[in-house]
Amino acid sequence: MQRVGYLGPKGTFTKMAVDALFDQGSFVSFDSIPACLDAVERGEIDTGVVPLENAIEGSVHLTIDYLIHQVDQSVIAELTVPIRQHLLVHPDYNGEELTHIYSHSHAIAQCHQYLYKNYPNAELEYTASTGRAAEVVIEKGVHVAAIGNHLAAEENGLNILTPNIHDYDNNHTRFAVVQKTQRKLEVKDHPIATQKTTVMVTLPKDFVGALHQVLAAFAWRKMNLSKIESRPMKTGLGNYFFLIDVDQPYDDVLFPGVKAELEALGCTLKLLGTYPSYQLDIPSPVCQ
């Protein structure tokens, strides 16, 4: 039976994504993204599911940097789900002043305008996940709130004080499904999946038009890119690598051609994964 780890505890968005994608397996919750990816690396679990990018707040840098610098794993699927953030309070809450609001940094960022306008005096406190923030409310009582989803409310016995407090509609997060040793992924029967490929490109040094030449290798082959992100190499200011998502599966002609062209420029290209990309809905009892 496949063993799937995810950023927990109970009631996180990552758990919701796991529930949407898998219907069989044993599921293991981890307190942080590094703990989940380390467990994949050590072979304690076959598959890890971690957040990768949010439509409002952008990339989850902890995930990207850990995948590049700390572990050696492949992305074998990605999953995009809708994100609806609610303000969650203790079951005994009865209009008390909220002095502290807890959540994951990405969740707080998704609700910045709402918090600024409605709770300008509340201290914003970061937790490792929205699920952990919900637990903190139970521990601390009626003067604190959490930002999280309806599952976190249900799992922890919290009430939804205000639903849908994210600042922009169409809030979605992409999750990466990763493995160290590739094995068959048993997912629910999802008919619609497009195929994507992610590569990491490093430049030998900064030179005029370097990025232009990298992108040209994809462009003249008519390979559509859906994302390009630069992250520090962590070797000194000005040293970056590029993470490039290509809207097509890996093949034996175009990608090797790009690789050879980039290597002739002194760049390196590493394949991080070629995988199905799922877009799934998660029905919410609190609609927008």
Ligand SMILES: O=C(O)C(=O)C[C@]1(C(=O)O)C=C[C@@H](O)C=C1
């Ligand atoms: O804290 C959670 O519930 C998570 O699954 C993490 C996470 C993230 O890192 O972006 C996932 C989805 C939301 O965008 C907010 C938080």
